[in-house]
Amino acid sequence: MFFIIVIGPAGSGKSTLVASLNDWLTTHHMDPATINLDPAAESLQYTPDFDIRRYVDARDIMYKYKLGPNGALITAVDLMINYVEHVKEFIENRKANYYLIDTPGQMEIFAFRQSGPAILDEIIGDRKAVTLFLLDITLASKPSLFASLLFLAASAYMRIRRPQIGVLSKTDLYPEEHIEKIMSWIEDPYQLLSDIREERIGLVEDIVETLIEAGAQTLEIIPVSSLTWRGLDELYAAIQRVVAGGEDYYTEEPSEIY
Ligand SMILES: Nc1nc2c(ncn2[C@@H]2O[C@H](COP(=O)(O)OP(=O)(O)O)[C@@H](O)[C@H]2O)c(=O)[nH]1
Ligand SMILES: [Mg+2]
Structure with missing residues (x-):
């Protein structure tokens, strides 16, 4: 089981690459699975096999805590760590060869804060x-x-x-x-x-x-x-x-x- 983390600036094509790579791997019988870790994704070009929005949705947080889009995304990413057990459970049950991990649009909110890398470490461990x-x-x-x-x-x-x-x-x-x-x-x-x-x-x-x-x-x-x-x-x-x-x-x- 291998993990492919897709990262990059907003709009650089992360989600589209997850979709096309997922199709490519499926076409070549490589048994991939997709994990969406973007709690603010509006619409995705693929249907994620695991979707963090089921547990944390940036839009709900925006209304609930009266935050702007950036504040809501920061809060959402910080909250994701609470649901990491669900991701791990999904991975254990799904037993895919490749897990494609899609990350939030604004990479600085994910990669440059403590919670993003911590979530990845929790999910991936030493695999x-x-x-x-x-x-x-x-x-x-x-x-x-x-x-x-x-x-x-x-x-x-x-x-x-x-x-x-x-x-x-x-x-x-x-x-x-x-x-x-x-x-x-x-x-x-x-x-x-x-x-x-x-x-x-x-x-x-x-x-x-x-x-x-x-x-x-x-x-x-x-x-x-x-x-x-x-x-x-x-x-x-x-x-x-x-x-x-x-x-x-x-x-x-x-x-x-x-
Ligand atoms: N022409 C072209 N457009 C692309 C490609 N990959 C992504 N895009 C477009 O770039 C925009 C942002 O893509 P998206 O995957 O949502 O970016 P993300 O924010 O990094 O997830 C969308 O309008 C995509 O259709 C590509 O390979 N070619
Ligand atoms: Mg995206």
Whole structure:
């Protein structure tokens, strides 16, 4: 039994990826199950096998405690820990091969507060898990903006502390040249640095350079589209390498970015 945690900024395509990966795994007879941990999800592109909204619903909390949407989501995520036994019970009974975990839209409320990582630890324990961090291609139009997504992935890693694979999402929206450009930045961080230099934004160059020079860690990134299923085979292979091969993607090649 393996856990696939899907994380990323609001609207980066987490729930859509859970839906498409669930369909892909089902098509390939891999027996997946979906767990929705977003108490504020309005509508999901899949029918979750376990749905936290049955126990904690951000909208109910908003009315009950007279909170705004953010306050309600924070409260909802904090309350989720009380229902973690139900998640565990579901997992024990369902006995799936893969559990796909969908997380709240606003990743900072989940990943950057104590309750999110604590809930994941409770659910997963010391079983094998991988985090898929979504880098939304629509937010990566400039080299510096792409670098900012890498930093976000790195800070999510610091919170979740599980092997992480980057997913460049929504690639169907951009021409192939743009995707190739982004992939060249991943293969050669110095190319990213020199393209950032052309933007002439000072401090950003220094930050990126420091991180490259520090020999900080690498992130494998796979271009994916949940619409066309582009990259889902590669993504599955990468997941497989982490969870079945026991490799830690963040510590394997300490030579590239981070
Ligand atoms: N074109 C395209 N749109 C996508 C893709 N994945 C997600 N989206 C769209 O992006 C928006 C946000 O997706 P969602 O999965 O709800 O994001 P979440 O907040 O991270 O869960 C929705 O309108 C999706 O239809 C994709 O692969 N291609
Ligand atoms: Mg979502």
